[in-house]
Amino acid sequence: MNDPLIEALRRAVEAAPLDDELRLHLATQLWERGLADQAVSEASTVLSHSPADSRARELLARALGAPAAPDPASLRPAAPPSPPRPEAGFDWSAAETEVGHIARPAFVDGESAPAFDAHDLQRPTTTLTDVGGMSQVKERLNAAFLAPLKNPELRALYGKSLRGGLLMYGPPGCGKTFIARAIAGELGASFLSVGISDILDRYMGESEHNVRDLFQLARRDAPTVIFLDELDAIGQRRSQARHSGMRGVVVALLEELDGVASDNEGVFVLAATNQPWDVDPALRRPGRLDRTVLVLPPDDEARRAIFRHHLARRPVEGVDLAELARLTDGYSGADIAYVCEVASENALLESARTGTARLIGMDDLRHGVAQTTSSTGPWLEAARNVVRFGEDDGTFTQLRDYLKSVRRL
Template sequence: MSESPLIMSLRTAVEAAPDDVPLRLHLAQLLLDAGLGQDAIAHVAAALQREPGNTEAQALMARAVAPPAAAPAPVPDAPAPTSYDWKRAENELSDVVPPAFVREEEAAEVPHPPLAADGDDADDGSLWEVETGSVKLADVGGMYEVKERLEAAFLAPMRNPELRKLYGKSLRGGLLMYGPPGCGKTYIARAVAGELGARFMSVSISDVLDMWIGSSERNLRQLFETARRNSPCVLFLDEIDALGAKRSQVRHTGMRNTVNQLLTELDGVNGSANEGVFVLAATNHPWDVDTALRRPGRLDRMLLVLPPDQPAREGILHHHLKDRPVAGIDLAKLAKRTDGFSGADLQHLCESAAERALLDSVRTGRARMIEMADLLGALDHIRPSTGPWFSSARNVAQFANEGGAYDELLVYLKRKKML
């Protein structure tokens, strides 16, 4: 449907004077009358960003997001009306007004992981995507104990080539991160790559395993060859318990061969083959990982990644709320009440609170802010997802702690009175 000359002229005028709120609202009104609701919402949102208290803009927004009225005489063969698209309406309201929190100082942000690098940075002809690490540990909110252990046991030797040469330390290493799901192990691996100034390759089990005999081993070989060509490179192996499961518990010959190939690649064809390749692996079930993978020279260091501490929770909540229309949010109070929540749990909490405010806005026909009551109401129905993991890990830490591998976990369980 072609636009009227008046709408086209007003579009040109708004582009020339984007801060003219009355002009923008006039255009939004015409767009709404013409049935162009999405365009109208975009202009009303832009007006509210400039004048959050503008009553005319608020009324237009409420009209735009309200469900359409039923037709007085529907056609008999017309299809049944679909349900209201709550997610789309939530996205439309997310940029209406800037965020407003109880505290003036901003909580530490936890930004999204960096996007994959452009094709120029990737290895030509490679099946594996190579990224340029830009995230640093400073971008990770809280989790100070994890950062200190990473710095002392892994990063410091890598950053000091003179001392490394003096003490004969090879520029290779392996670290196994374990802990409950949704606690940021992948993000920490990206931060390690950024700290080392290295490239980053993230690989999951679906990227390696193949139904054809020999294909999985070939995929592993190509993976490590790509990492070596792009060194220094952090190679992150997610779900290592599935890729490197205990061979004594694996019945399929092809899977045992895959584990053997992984061991071969970790050792390198010769002593210096993996120079500059730092292998990081993550698992929720370290007790299912083949013990040979944790021998010296392979994944010989373990790091427990626990649910985010209070500063980290505050930062994660701020990150997931900062681009939504919020008012009067007490981040410190929420962080105290979400002890034991994973990062994924906190994201779900913010989504649930936004849904409550969205449903109320559609029901009343008036857009409103996400308030503290929405978050507290959602919190009453959400429980941390880490509980089942700690139940399983407690038994392993108590009765199968061979060589003290889970001493750090035992300390945490005692501190939290889970033993």
């Protein structure tokens, strides 16, 4: 059938195969011309894209069951219903829409679900024995946190309080989160990892409720380790907070740490930050996050352990861990992981070019080191400026000693 309209519509559909409105128009014209089989094919294609299209379903039913052509007017889209006329008086729906970013609707169906539930709880199996090297960090953790917890009789004898938490700080990528999981494993406790995205809410007052939900869940499932990641974002200095909601989060966090409304027995709070000087000072007062541990770039033993971990499941040969540890002095754990990734990529690309798979060797790893620089340098420079020119209440004593030992102060 040589129909100019049909041919033009077919070309248009070929040029825009996802335009269902155009394809449905073609199907309608085919049906009107008695080409039922072709109309069925086009209408079926529309339904595969839009299963709820009532016009395509109606056309398909007519093409399959009716011998006569339908009235084209019946296939035209129905006029949209006119909007309901607003009732006299104040338009509450419009008002709620306008303030939706500030407050929840006045009436809702049922109560909102809590921000945290049992699905957020983890049971780490990692312990501090899985943390390579870092002997000074482990000693500090044991003295400030683990020894009193593991020896209740001695704790009672010496009147050692369990109130307060532990703040880990240091360059990014040096294993603070891994250490927090290891502490939870040592204690046989549940683990709740929380970041700013888990706490902050768009509605006023909800962020504070999220903080309370977090501690309520931890108390119900005690012993529990709450890990506050990036504490400088969650508990930033209230004098620097640009939004009043962030100041409310800090106040709610202080109340929960103090156990104003509940007993925090069995709830252990660990926090980590790369910017401890931006944390609200009230969070570091006695009874809160009053113990601090500086987590530095991994030492020689730790760097060997990190290389061994990241290469354990890769095809390697002749790997000299001692040389790699020497070449990556000052690297963070994340930097070392990237070195292994670059080495693996180098071996993979060469194997793809030659068509023969080969093992990852020291040349690949040296190439990875050459392509990577330590990410801890900028942090150490910022820390040096804080220690040299900022106010220090003794929190950064470890940091000052380290900077002196590496001749950065």
